[in-house]
Amino acid sequence: MQTTTTIPIHRTNESRLPGLDINNLPFGTAPTDHLFIARYTGGEWTEARIEPFQELTLSPFTLCLHYGQTVFEGMKAFRMNDDKVSIFRLNKHHGRFNRSLQRMAMPEVPYELFKEGMRQLVALDRQWLPSGKDSALYIRPFVIATEKRLKVKISDEYLFLIVCTPVGSYYSQPLRVKVETEFIRAADGGVGYAKCGGNYGSALLPTQRAIEAGFDQVLWTDAQNREFIEESGTMNVLFLIDDILITPARSSTILDGVTRDSILQLARRRGLKVQERKISIRELEAALQGDIRVEAFGAGTAAVVAPIESITIGKETYACYVEEDAVMYSFKKELQGIRTGEVEDTWGWNEVV
Ligand SMILES: *Cc1c(COP(=O)(O)O)cnc(C)c1O
Secondary structure, eight states, X not given: OOOSSOOOBOOOSSOSOTTOOXXXXXXXXXXXXXXXXXXXXXXXXXXXXXXXXXOOOOOTTXXXXXXXXXXXXXXXXXXXXXXXXXXXXXXXXXXXXXXXXHHTTOOOOOHHHHHHHHHHHHHHTGGGSOOSTTOEEEEEEEEEEOXXXXXXXXXXXXXXXXXXXXXXXXXXXXXXXXXXXXXXXXXXXXXXXXXXXXXXXXXXXXXXXXXXXXXXXXXXXXXXXXXXXXXXXXXXXXXXETTEEEEOOOOTTSOOOHHHXXXXXXXXHTTOEEEESXXXXXXXXXXXXXXXXXXXXXXXXXXXXXXXXXXXXXXXXXXXXXXXXXXXXXXXXXXXXHHHTSSOOTTOOEEEO
C-alpha cells in the first residue's frame, strides 16, 4: 500500500478486544485499541501519530469547553465480501468536515492527513470490525479548540483526533415522529449545515419533550414560519409520495448528508423522479390524507435508512407505508450491496484500506 504521509504508530501491547462481544455492544460504548491524533499550532498541523486509545488531559481554561469550537464527522468502514475493508465516501466526508471547520473559524484539515490518518488507523484496528451482516466500524474524526484562554476568541491551537467503535447489526424500529412547531434546529445564516457540537446540544431538550409525549423523534420545521419540513432529528428526511422522491433542498439550515446524497444518486439511476425542494407541512398533510402511498424515512450514516411509521401534525396522526416491499428498504439494500462489493461500485464510493 502506497503512503505519502508517514505517520508514526505506537501500538498497544494489550488489545482490549479479547473477551468483548463486538457484535452486541450498545452504540458508541467501546473504543477500538488505537486513536489518531494531530496538533495544530503555529499555523500548521504537526505531530500526527497513532497512539493507544487514551484519555485527554485538558486545562479547565480550554476554549472548546466554553465557546463551542468543536466540529465532527460520522463515517463508517465496512468489511467487504472478499474480506477487504473499505471506508465509505471518505472524499465527501472530508469535504463536509472542512466546510464545517470553515464555518466555525477553525483550520481545515488537509485531505492527505485526513485520509492517511484514517486509513492507517482503520487498517491497524481492522479486527474490531464486527462480522455480522449490517455491522460496521463507526469512525469519528473531530477537531477541538485547545488554546487555554478564558476569553471569547478564535483559538490558536487545536487537536484533530480520529476514534473508532464497532457497531453491530442495526435494526431500527419504525419511528413515530411529530412535526415540531415550537422549537427550531437551525436558522438561515446560522450553522445548521455544519456538524458542530452546538447543533446537537440545542436539539436535546426538544427531543426529550417529544419522547415524553410518546414520540421517537421530531420533524424540524423552518425557523421563519414553521412551515417547511427541514430534517428528522439528526437525519435528513426523504418522502416518497406518489412515486416521486422528495427531500428538502440543501441550504444553510440543512446538513448535506452523505447518505441522502447517495440515495438520491441511486434513485436517479433507477429512473425514479427526484425533487430537491421545499416541502410544506400542508403539502405533506394533504398527501397523508389522500389515498396515495406515502413513505417517509430518515437518512444518515448510523441507521442508513430509518423508516417513519407515523407523522403527527398538530393533533392528527397519520400512518406512513412501512411494509416490507417499501422502496426505502431497497435503497438500504443497494447501499449495503455496494459496500460489500455485491453491487458494482460505479461511483468509486469505497475507499479500500
Ligand atoms: C450527520 C447528520 C446527517 C446525516 O448525514 P450523513 O452524512 O448521511 O451521516 C443529517 N442531519 C444532521 C443534523 C446530521 O448531523
